[in-house]
Structures are given as C-alpha cells and as structure tokens.
Amino acid sequence: MEVKETPLPGVLLLVPKVHGDSRGFFLESFHAKTFSRLGLPQLFVQDNHSRSVRGVTRGLHYQKRHGQGKLVRVVRGSVFDVAVDLRPDSPTFSRWFGTTLSEENHAMLYIPEGFAHGFQVTSESADFLYKCTDFYDPQDEGGILWNDPEVGVVWPIAEAALSKKDAALPLLSAVSREDLPRVV
Numbered sequence: 001m002e003v004k005e006t007p008l009p010g011v012l013l014l015v016p017k018v019h020g021d022s023r024g025f026f027l028e029s030f031h032a033k034t035f036s037r038l039g040l041p042q043l044f045v046q047d048n049h050s051r052s053v054r055g056v057t058r059g060l061h062y063q064k065r066h067g068q069g070k071l072v073r074v075v076r077g078s079v080f081d082v083a084v085d086l087r088p089d090s091p092t093f094s095r096w097f098g099t100t101l102s103e104e105n106h107a108m109l110y111i112p113e114g115f116a117h118g119f120q121v122t123s124e125s126a127d128f129l130y131k132c133t134d135f136y137d138p139q140d141e142g143g144i145l146w147n148d149p150e151v152g153v154v155w156p157i158a159e160a161a162l163s164k165k166d167a168a169l170p171l172l173s174a175v176s177r178e179d180l181p182r183v184v
C-alpha cells in the first residue's frame, strides 16, 4: 500500500499494490494490520455503494455528532473526490483537497471525521464504494454548498447535477459552530 500525505493533515491518499496477470488483477482494498501500522482506523461499521452518471455531484456532506471517517474508492469510472476541513480550530479550516479516484488508478482516499466529503463524476457513470467508521444517521447530517466561494473547490465540471437536498445546502459562513462537525 503506497501512502501519500495531502495538504490536509489526516487526509491520506492510499494506492494499493495491484497484482496483475493474464486473468486481470487482484488488490487488497482494506487490511486491518496495514491500517493499524498507518495509524488509521481498523474498525469500519458500514460499507456503502453509490452509482452516479456524469456531472452528478454528491456533497459536501458530514455528520455533526457521529462523525464518519471514510475510506473511499471507485471501482468503475472516475470521479473527482473532495475533502474540506471543517474542524473549527484547525489551521487548515475551510481548506479543500481534491483528487481523481478511478478504476484505472485504484486510488483510495481516507477522510477522517471533521471533514466534509463530496465527489463529482467525470466518466459516463461511476460506481463509488466506501467504508465508514460510524453509522449513517439522517438526523445528524450536515453539509455545505458544493460551490461555496469561501471554500473555492475547483470542480472539473461547472454544471453540477445535484439532488434537491444538496442544491439547498448552506454556505459555510451560514453554518454555526455547533452545527460544524464535533471534533473528539
């Protein structure tokens, strides 16, 4: 597993070793001992799979009190994946980091609690899989608008296809401190 730090402390880019042969390839997408060695969580309690078409932008989401660490990857197609630091006292508060995750590069991103997460599909369709360190709690959801100018994410596709919920998310400046992710 190749591990690269990002400009956001705690957000890590992970590229698993790919064992290719005439049949195709094999890779380990998660290994508790490797994660323990990297200081990453070993316990993920929920796996998710979403499929989206080109231009769909999901996010920027987080959970307020039951923050979810997320290990995200793409098994078909490609996305531009983004993490935004929403830890109020962090020196990188409101800073974002983005990278392409795809079936070609096999790259994974680990996004800790305290960050908003979102992605935009850059292929015809994309299958997005991720592991979460806490359970989904719809009453605990928070989010900020995908194109909040204060955050300034540079998305590959200007015209995002959004859910009604995401189109109505607030700007970061309108989110009170108690509605930001709780940092344990």
Ligand SMILES: Cc1cn([C@H]2C[C@H](O)[C@@H](COP(=O)(O)OP(=O)(O)O[C@H]3O[C@H](C)C(=O)[C@H](O)[C@H]3O)O2)c(=O)[nH]c1=O
Residues within 6 Å of the ligand: 048, 050, 058, 059, 061, 062, 070, 117, 118, 119, 136, 163
């Ligand atoms: C997140 C989630 C959703 N759902 C149900 C609720 C809705 O009936 C349906 C779609 O939910 P939503 O529109 O919130 O899905 P996304 O827009 O992909 O939300 C996710 O988008 C960004 C990228 C994230 O990182 C979060 O994991 C999550 O907020 O799935 C569940 O049953 N379990 C879940 O864990």
